[in-house]
Amino acid sequence: MNEHAVEPTGTGRPPTEVELILRALLYRLRQGCTWRALSIFAPHTTIYTRWKEWCLAGIWEKVFAMLACNPKGKLWAIDASCVKVHKHGFGGVGGLEYQCIRKTKGGWNTKIHALGDSRGRPIKLLLGAGNRHDVLSAPDLVEGQTGRHILADKAYDSDEFRRLLDELGLKACIPPKANRKTPASYHKGYYRHRHHVENLFQRLKEYRGISSRYEKLAERFLAFVSLAAITLWL
Known part of the structure; x- marks a missing residue:
């Protein structure tokens, strides 16, 4: 993170401290507020610009991957959860398809797909359109994993997915x-331990910035989901 901090040049307004920007981002994650509301911390344009730079650099995904590199237990679970898209999330x-937004019976939604360890902590997170079947994203969730039991509900009961798990050395x-x-x-x-992944989604959605999608771009929303996942590991 420090390598993306702005060094003072000795002229002009001093740069905003990284810690202050992080506090503002965590506030927005928790409250689901507008960017302009973050002016109580620093100029909201500065906060958004720094957030955009960090997203383009893949900072949140890198930090999340580093923290999730040592998951616990042999019983891992996969699941998906829908997130309603706020009107500010369109455009x-x-x-819509490219930004992982599609209409379902419950309205316009984005799906968060997750792989969690035996303690209910996220290992891998993906986004998908709200009307996309859960099992279609399952191969990407378990890719690169082996030697575990994968717990999943009936939506993932397909011959093709079971064969993939067997090929990867995973037990369905x-x-x-x-x-x-x-x-x-x-x-x-x-x-019976599958409830851990449901608990994972419950903790993620305690953040209002995750329980509803306010971000227009899927990559920015996934960055916020990754930031929320980071807090679950700390």
Whole structure:
């Protein structure tokens, strides 16, 4: 983070302290307020400019990946949760599909897909359109993982996904759908631990900036989700 801080030049207005900008960003994450409301910390244009620079540099994803490199336990879980899009979240370049916004029965939504460890801490986070089926993003969540049990609900009960887990050296703990002619078995005792990933989403959505999407750009919203995930590791 320090390498992206602005060094004083000796002329003009002194740069805003990084700590003050971080406090402002955490305030916006918690309150879901407008950028202009952050003027109580520093000029809101300065805060947004620095936020934009850090997002383009991938700072939040890098910090999150560093903290999540040592997950615990053998029982990991995947799930997805919808986030309603505020009217201020529309208008991003590339259109709604490109910005992971689609209409569902509950309105315009974005989905957060997550892989969590046995303590309910996020390991990997992805965004998807609100009407995209959960299992379509599952391969990206488990990519690069091995030697774990993956707990998931019936939405992830597909032959293709089960084969992928087997190829990766992962064990599926997924209850079969009711229409299965030959339902696969699963460990009901392990499956009881799936609530950890639901607890993960509950903690993420305690932040108003996550429970509703105010960001026009998917990459900026994912950056805020990553910032929220960082706080769960600290």
